[in-house]
Amino acid sequence: MLDLPARISRLYREESGRILATLIRALGDFDLAEDVLQEAFAAAIDQWPRDGAPDSPRAWLTSTARNKAIDQIRRRRALHDRRGAIEALAALAADERSEATFEALEFAHPARSRRPAAAADTQVEPVAPSAPLGDDRLRLIFTCCHPALATEAQVGLTLRTLCGLTTEEIARAFLVPVPTLAQRLVRAKAKIRGAGIPYQVPGPELLRERVEAVAAVIYLVFNEGYAATAGDALLRVDLCAESIRLCRLLGQLLPCEAEVTGLLALVLLHDARRPARVGPGGELVLLEHQDRGRWSRSQIDEALPLVERALHGRPVGQYAVQAAIAAVHARAARAADTDWPQIAALYAVLAGIAPSPVVELNRAAAVAMAEGPECGLVLLDRLVESGALPRYHLLPAARADLLRRLGRNGEAAAAYREAIALVSNEPERRFLAGRLAEVEAA
Secondary structure, X not given: OXXXXXXXXXXXHHHHHHHHHHHHHHHOXXXXXXHHHHHHHHHHHHHHHHHOOOOOHHHHHHHHHHHHHHHHHHHOOOOOOOXXXXXXXXXXXXXXXXXXXXXXXXXXXXXXXXXXXXXXXXXXXXXXXXXXXXOHXXXXXXXXXXXXXXXXXXXXXHHHHOOOOOHHHHHHHHOOOHHHHHHHHHHHHHHHHHHOOOOOOOOHHHHHHHHHHHHHHHHHXXXXXXXXXXXXXXXXXXXXXXXXXXXXXXXXXXOOOHHHHHHHHHHHHHXXXXXXXXXXXXXXXXXXXXXXXXXXXXXXHHHHXXXXXXXOOOOOOHHXXXXXXXXXXHHOOOHHHOOHHHHHHHXXXXXXXXXXXXXXXXXXXXXXXXXXXXXXXXXHHHHHHHOOOOOOOHHHHHHHXXXXXXXXXXXXXXXXXXXXXXXXXXXXXXXXXXXXXXXXXX
């Protein structure tokens, strides 16, 4: 059983996005919602060790944040202008009471959770068809992904509000300075407030124009959970589960959208490998060394038919192709059985559909496996010369690996040092440091 500070920390990591989405829906104000959420958690840190944890912690936090929002509004002496917000906040009390019994069991007795711990690591339950329109987090994504906002602002704002990433973490993910990212977020919130962008899932006539941005954000949320940009843990299981849940909701809204189907297949196939990606000591385990017996067969079995459906869409989209690549890995019983020529060919297709330096990096790695490290290194060196990924640690890490395989240990050591200087995730740093020690010894 975790001690109370650790439980509060876990609660913040797993539930803050959900609570914040509810507060934003009620208040219509991102900044006020974030402020009162932080105040509510500060109150929990202060009060729960003294008074004991409440039976329903999420309801307690939402109620406390609601009361602090009312206090702030009153202090602004603008009750007559904010009457609607006060009434909306008051309506949250009924929602909190309806969930209180279950939350008490879930928080105090994890074994009685709606999903057993083992299942939560591998699969996310389907939701009822009526859920999408009433889901605060899906509404929040569509608000953040309004076409009036720039793409970078859409993604950054969603990662900040829904996923609870810090401004520093998001800036590292975007490879931009922290002040630049902070200004983007400020401008995005101001635009939502000033333009009166509604907090809702749009109607059918507007849904498709926003689905591409929403899908991209959901995938970035998953990527942050699958390979955290910073911190002591390689994975953030809560973000992986949340992105899969949101993808299912999006699929219910657009059941015939091939790219949404492809995205769900893609995240399921990647998530199926997650239990084998981390060793007993929290160390990174590369795909070629993973115990494939630990992969989730239920997720793979669900995803493979979805890949086929997505590939029949016209035109074939980037998520369908990425899912097809992941499916090649999933079908290989052993790493040695992987059809690398097919993967390299699929990356070439992907580069034509959605060209990017990261796609070229992955294609070079696949070519190296299919045709030899010399061929992959030629492609990586071209990427380095282009200057397209100046602070992306995986580029020098990939070069270092190919140089190591070629026996060019001095050059490999230099590339590993470059990658280590750029990486901000501790398990990845330890892995690269271990490889550096190997080539230095050689």
